[in-house]
Amino acid sequence: MPDSYHFPDTSPRVRILHLTDPHLFANDQQQLLGINTAKSFQAVLNGVMETSFDYDFILATGDLVQDHNREAYHRFAQMVKPLAKPIFWVEGNHDIQPQMGEILALYGQIYPHRHLLVGEKWQIILLNSQIHGVPRGALSAEELAFLQEKLTAHPERYALIALHHNLLPTHSAWLDQHSLQNVDELAKVLQPFSNVRAILHGHIHQEVDNRWQGYRVLATPSTCIQFKPHCEAFTLDAIPQGWREIELLPDGSIHTEVKRLKRAFLPQFNAEGY
Numbered sequence: 001m002p003d004s005y006h007f008p009d010t011s012p013r014v015r016i017l018h019l020t021d022p023h024l025f026a027n028d029q030q031q032l033l034g035i036n037t038a039k040s041f042q043a044v045l046n047g048v049m050e051t052s053f054d055y056d057f058i059l060a061t062g063d064l065v066q067d068h069n070r071e072a073y074h075r076f077a078q079m080v081k082p083l084a085k086p087i088f089w090v091e092g093n094h095d096i097q098p099q100m101g102e103i104l105a106l107y108g109q110i111y112p113h114r115h116l117l118v119g120e121k122w123q124i125i126l127l128n129s130q131i132h133g134v135p136r137g138a139l140s141a142e143e144l145a146f147l148q149e150k151l152t153a154h155p156e157r158y159a160l161i162a163l164h165h166n167l168l169p170t171h172s173a174w175l176d177q178h179s180l181q182n183v184d185e186l187a188k189v190l191q192p193f194s195n196v197r198a199i200l201h202g203h204i205h206q207e208v209d210n211r212w213q214g215y216r217v218l219a220t221p222s223t224c225i226q227f228k229p230h231c232e233a234f235t236l237d238a239i240p241q242g243w244r245e246i247e248l249l250p251d252g253s254i255h256t257e258v259k260r261l262k263r264a265f266l267p268q269f270n271a272e273g274y
């Protein structure tokens with residue numbers, strides 16, 4: 001694993017763009033439950049470029065591709081190029097390694113680092129919560145040890161943790177069986193540290209700004225299909241695709257807002273799963 005990436009020159013306010021779950025295909029005409037995921041991702045990227053939010057870097061929290069195809073990772077890398085900002089990423093349940101890392105490493109804009117030292121006040125720790133071959137997630141002993149090591153090494157910094165899977169239930173039974181399985185182990189690692197300010201994730205294709213064990217938990221809409229919260233069975237939402245703007249302040253506070261497209265890409269609402 002590469003060393004920490006150090007952004008020495010960010011302004012006292014660190015600004016981050018969060019993109020998640022684009023579910024791209026090798027074929028740019030292919031749809032996921034009625035949505036062309038390349039087109040909806042492009043619309044989100046256009047939306048980002050139309051705003052005045054001047055971010056330092058991008059966090060992409062997994063499910064970059066849908067079809068386990070190397071070409072889809074090339075598509076992701078080529079599509080984000082015009083943003084011209086560094087990108088850091090983690091695996092989602094739909095991603096495939098080592099292909100993901102191999103392809104993304106070909107692009108100078110996309111970094112493999114899992115630990116970022118940002119300015120003087122913040123660190124960002126990226127965790128792989130993928131369990132090979134299944135939709136649910138877990139943090140391995142190695143990932144938990146990595147988290148503990150970084151929190152111990154930088155007690156003077158506030159911490160933002162990013163991963164793919166959700167910690168809190170969405171109250172949709174079909175989706176909640178796929179959440180992070182070992183939340184208690186994560187809580188145990190975090191417990192001695194008072195400087196963890198938020199945990200950021202994707203996976204559930206819906207917005208969350210809530211509390212888990214006292215920690216702020218933020219989830220961001222997918223750039224393609226949206227899952228409706230509080231639904232027993234698989235249900236898609238008509239709400240527009242989006243992204244999240246995050247600002248980390250030197251006093252440890254966080255300003256954040258989800259932005260959405262003006263018009264939604266609508267899916268096939270009769271779909272029973274994906």
Ligand SMILES: [Fe+2]
Pocket residue numbers: 021023063092203204205222
């Ligand atoms: Fe996803």
